[in-house]
Amino acid sequence: MGGMTLLHIAVCDDEEKEHELLKEYLPRLMQSTAYPFETQYFTCGEELLHYYNQQSSYPFHILLMDIELRGLNGIEVAKKIRALPDREVQIIFLTNYPQYVMNSFDVQPFHYLIKPVDYECFEAKIIKLCNYIISSVNRFLMIKTEDGHMVIRTSDIIAIVKIKHSLAKNRLKIITSMQHYIISGTISEYISKLNRPFMLIHRSVIVNLEHVHKFTATSVVMTNQEQFPIGRTQAKEVKEAYAYYMIAQFKERG
Numbered sequence: 001m002g003g004m005t006l007l008h009i010a011v012c013d014d015e016e017k018e019h020e021l022l023k024e025y026l027p028r029l030m031q032s033t034a035y036p037f038e039t040q041y042f043t044c045g046e047e048l049l050h051y052y053n054q055q056s057s058y059p060f061h062i063l064l065m066d067i068e069l070r071g072l073n074g075i076e077v078a079k080k081i082r083a084l085p086d087r088e089v090q091i092i093f094l095t096n097y098p099q100y101v102m103n104s105f106d107v108q109p110f111h112y113l114i115k116p117v118d119y120e121c122f123e124a125k126i127i128k129l130c131n132y133i134i135s136s137v138n139r140f141l142m143i144k145t146e147d148g149h150m151v152i153r154t155s156d157i158i159a160i161v162k163i164k165h166s167l168a169k170n171r172l173k174i175i176t177s178m179q180h181y182i183i184s185g186t187i188s189e190y191i192s193k194l195n196r197p198f199m200l201i202h203r204s205v206i207v208n209l210e211h212v213h214k215f216t217a218t219s220v221v222m223t224n225q226e227q228f229p230i231g232r233t234q235a236k237e238v239k240e241a242y243a244y245y246m247i248a249q250f251k252e253r254g
């Protein structure tokens with residue numbers, strides 16, 4: 001994988017010929033860009049939703065989906081995915097009928113492609129979308145691990161912690177719902193990259209307020225049950241910020 005950025009794609013289409021076409025297009029696109037793709041194929045919306053329900057975090061950066069699926073159509077499937085809520089997956093609809101696109105705006109698709117999909121048009125739109133994902137600093141974070149560059153959703157990050165007693169200087173651990181990543185960098189560098197709901201609670205710990213489970217007198221317990229100390233000078237500010245964050249979330253849901 002070298003220094004490349006891995007993006008996860010789901011293709012959902014009930015026509016085998018469309019799967020075959022994209023199995024040709026995506027490897028061809030990988031040859032001409034810095035983005036390797038890991039792609040999974042689904043033949044109906046129900047199969048895709050079942051896969052989503054088996055995961056402990058949201059699995060895809062990009063969803064290429066036919067609007068005219070048998071069973072649940074593509075717009076209905078997208079509504080269910082947005083309601084999970086997976087707001088970050090970028091959707092490109094595939095369709096034979098451009099008029100259907102007007103019904104899709106409330107699920108916020110990134111774009112649409114008219115079938116039969118032409119390679120040059122496909123390449124232009126996917127590259128534009130990949131560039132958008134990489135530059136979406138509030139929703140995605142690009143990190144460099146020993147295995148190469150990766151794109152992770154900021155909503156999956158539970159905490160970023162400075163590794164003490166490391167032989168190498170400036171080593172951090174990014175803790176997500178699925179796994180841990182060891183990277184180079186400093187806490188101050190990452191707190192300047194990340195806006196709310198991320199907060200510095202101690203000189204060596206950043207937490208995502210979205211993943212706070214509860215507070216104790218001197219620490220915070222996260223949704224994965226890990227506990228982190230709160231600096232004495234930050235305690236009041238952290239608890240106030242969390243209260244404001246919860247009020248904002250409540251208003252948004254209401």
